[in-house]
Amino acid sequence: xxxIEFCFDYISPYAYLSWTQARxxxxxxxxxxxxxxxxxxxxxSAHGTRGPAEVPAKKQYMLRDVLRKAHxxxxxxxxxxxxxxxxxxxxxxxxxxxxLDAQRKLIDGLFSAAWREQRALDDVATVREVVERANxxxxxxxxxxxxxxxxxxxxxxTEEAIAQGIFGVPTWVADGELFWGVDSHPLLxxxxxxxxxxDADKVARWLSRPSSASRKNTP
Amino acid sequence: xxxIEFCFDYISPYAYLSWTQARxxxxxxxxxxxxxxxxxxxxxSAHGTRGPAEVPAKKQYMLRDVLRKAHxxxxxxxxxxxxxxxxxxxxxxxxxxxxLDAQRKLIDGLFSAAWREQRALDDVATVREVVERANxxxxxxxxxxxxxxxxxxxxxxTEEAIAQGIFGVPTWVADGELFWGVDSHPLLxxxxxxxxxxDADKVARWLSRPSSASRKNTP
Numbered sequence: 427x428x429x430i431e432f433c434f435d436y437i438s439p440y441a442y443l444s445w446t447q448a449r450x451x452x453x454x455x456x457x458x459x460x461x462x463x464x465x466x467x468x469x470x471s472a473h474g475t476r477g478p479a480e481v482p483a484k485k486q487y488m489l490r491d492v493l494r495k496a497h498x499x500x501x502x503x504x505x506x507x508x509x510x511x512x513x514x515x516x517x518x519x520x521x522x523x524x525x526l527d528a529q530r531k532l533i534d535g536l537f538s539a540a541w542r543e544q545r546a547l548d549d550v551a552t553v554r555e556v557v558e559r560a561n562x563x564x565x566x567x568x569x570x571x572x573x574x575x576x577x578x579x580x581x582x583x584t585e586e587a588i589a590q591g592i593f594g595v596p597t598w599v600a601d602g603e604l605f606w607g608v609d610s611h612p613l614l615x616x617x618x619x620x621x622x623x624x625d626a627d628k629v630a631r632w633l634s635r636p637s638s639a640s641r642k643n644t645p
Numbered sequence: 646x647x648x649i650e651f652c653f654d655y656i657s658p659y660a661y662l663s664w665t666q667a668r669x670x671x672x673x674x675x676x677x678x679x680x681x682x683x684x685x686x687x688x689x690s691a692h693g694t695r696g697p698a699e700v701p702a703k704k705q706y707m708l709r710d711v712l713r714k715a716h717x718x719x720x721x722x723x724x725x726x727x728x729x730x731x732x733x734x735x736x737x738x739x740x741x742x743x744x745l746d747a748q749r750k751l752i753d754g755l756f757s758a759a760w761r762e763q764r765a766l767d768d769v770a771t772v773r774e775v776v777e778r779a780n781x782x783x784x785x786x787x788x789x790x791x792x793x794x795x796x797x798x799x800x801x802x803t804e805e806a807i808a809q810g811i812f813g814v815p816t817w818v819a820d821g822e823l824f825w826g827v828d829s830h831p832l833l834x835x836x837x838x839x840x841x842x843x844d845a846d847k848v849a850r851w852l853s854r855p856s857s858a859s860r861k862n863t864p
Contacts, residue, residue, distance in 0.1 A: 467860050473700050474864050479856070481692050483810040487823055489851045490843060494832050497842050505850070508857035548857060591702040604706055609828040613713050623716050624709060631724070632708045637698070638727035638767060641686050645693050645864045 429458040430618070431599040433587055434533075435466035436513045437479075439492045439503065441596040442541040444608040445533060446501045451611065455618045457600075461533055463520040465513070466595050468584040473593045479510050495608060506540045512548040514580075515571060516540075519553055521579045522570035524562070531560040648677040649837070650818040652806055653752075654685035655732045656698075658711045658722065660815040661760040663827040664752060665720045670830065674837045676819075680752055682739040684732070685814050687803040692812050698729050714827060725759045725766070733799075734790060735759075735766040738776065740798045741789035750779040 432448055434441035452459040470477050478484040489505070496503040516536045523529035535556035539545040545552045550568070557564040570576050587597070591604065598605040598614050603624075605614040616622035651667055653660040671678040689696050697703040708724070715722040735755045742748035754775035758764040764771045769787070776783040789795050806816070810823065817824040817833050822843075824833040835841040 470860065471862065473702055474695075475700055475703075476694060476863055480860075480863055481694055481812065483692055483812045484694075486810050486852070487812070487825060489848050490822070491825075491829075491832075493843055493847060494835070494841050498832065498835065505847075505854055508855050510856050510858050512858040546857070591705050593700065593702045593706070603709070606706060606710070607828075609826075610710075613710075613717065616713070616717065622713050624712055628712060628724075629708050633705070635724055636727050637729050638765070639729050639731040641689065641699075643690070644695055644699055 427458050428456065428618075429460050430614075431460050431462050433462040433464055433583075433592055433595060433597045433599065435464060435595045436516050436536055436540055436547055437466050437510055438595045439488070439505075439541060440495075440608050442503070442537045443492070443495055443499060443501060444596040444598075444611070445537055446499065447608070447611060451615065455615060457618060460526070461520070461529060462583050462587070462599075463517045463533075463580060464584040464587050464592075464595070465517060465580065468581075469588060469593055469595070472588040475593065477510070502542050504542055504544045507544055507546050508548075511540075511546060514548075515550060515553055516547040517580050518571035518576050519557065519567055521583070522567050522573075522576045528560065528562055532556065532562070535560050646677045647675065647837075648679050649833075650679050650681050652681040652683055652802075652811055652814060652816045652818065654683060654814045655735045655755055655759055655766055656685050656696075656729055657814045658707070658724075658760060659714075659827050661722070661756045662711070662714055662718060662720060663815040663817075663830070664756055665718065666827070666830060670834065674834060676837060679745070680739070680748060681802050681806070681818075682736040682752075682799060683802040683806050683811075683814070684736060684799065687800075688807060688812055688814070691807040694812065696729070721761055723761055723763045726763055727765060727767075730759075730765060731767040733767075734769060734772055736799050737790035737795050738772055738786055740802070741786050741792075741795045743781070747779065747781055751775065751781070754779050 434445065448459045466477065478488045520529060520532050523532050536547060539552055539556050540547045547553065554564045554568065557567050594606050600614060600617055603617060613622055667678045685696065697707045711722065739748060739751050742751050755766060758771055758775050759766045766772065773783045773787065776786050813825050819833060819836055822836060832841055
């Protein structure tokens with residue numbers, strides 16, 4: 427079965443919105459969706475950029491945009507008690523899932539805790555409760571989440587994403603092509619259906635063009 | 646007649662794509678589209694951010710994304726001979742247009758020169774030719790473009806945009822609400838049709854939430 431990757435961090439409301447569409451998208455396209463938890467902050471550091479929550483005007487815009495998109499998708503959304511929050515524990519527990527089915531249940535539960543139930547994902551009690559609700563062994567998963575093996579898994583997901591040119595979440599990867607943001611779903615589906623033409627020579631030609639202006643004080 | 650603003654800079658291929666849809670969008674919605682030329686670099690400096698062309702991974706992504714979106718919209722696009730380029734002359738000439746109809750013709754011609762005909766907009770000969778093709782007085786417009794009055798107009802567009810929280814181009818403004826990017830057209834149209842609910846109390850509540858984590862080395 428053809429598979430596509432869903433690269434995400436719980437910190438992003440757009441990743442939550444995108445994940446709510448993942449099952450129906452996968453079924454419609456006949457593809458398996460493979461989740462890739464990663465640390466968004468790691469992408470920002472690698473590319474020297476700031477996340478939308480770190481730029482006041484972008485944060486103001488994002489909240490309104492997220493509410494509008496949720497309404498358009500018919501998805502319930504609430505803001506977590508604090509944001510940005512530290513997503514490391516939730517990401518590591520997700521990496522520690524014993525199989526793909528358990529992992530999907532954890533992702534459903536963790537996204538829902540943060541973005542519907544207004545729970546703090548940096549609180550181990552919240553994460554434990556989500557794991558238990560998914561009928562998984564909470565002690566075993568929390569212990570695994572603290573292991574060097576699982577920490578290394580999350581790090582390698584983040585490093586691989588950086589190497590692939592991923593700079594934001596959510597990013598879908600299909601046949602090596604990136605599709606960033608919940609707005610990219612139509613183009614992702616067009617790609618999967620063979621309707622998204624991309625002239626690789628044109629891209630290469632464009633990339634080779636010089637710049638003729640630059641700003642003096644780029645942050 | 647109800648009016649909406651189209652805030653843009655010729656430097657952005659997304660602004661070009663968005664402008665190709667402006668006429669049909671305005672007619673469909675029965676609104677007048679008022680162009681607001683502004684300096685994207687001024688937005689970046691004000692918000693301390695970097696544009697997509699200033700972040701290599703984003704530039705790589707943007708070129709592919711722009712090509713895919715152009716294909717989906719059925720719009721022809723080519724990359725300018727150099728990019729980023731200095732858009733000041735083109736923006737000022739646009740601000741100097743004697744009326745709205747002339748301004749729209751200039752915008753059509755300048756976007757087309759940069760993003761279809763692969764012409765350099767920082768070359769006065771290109772701008773002169775576009776003005777002449779629009780049957781406008783090139784000497785008068787180029788002289789006006791160099792005047793303090795027109796320079797101040799462009800500056801004030803940019804400053805007003807910053808004050809409104811605009812951080813990118815294109816941004817549409819309808820009833821004080823911002824819609825960023827060509828991806829935002831469906832939400833803009835939903836807003837104009839009264840279908841885009843937005844719970845202002847929820848936004849205010851969300852904005853009041855604290856953060857519980859921050860990165861050490863934000864650029």
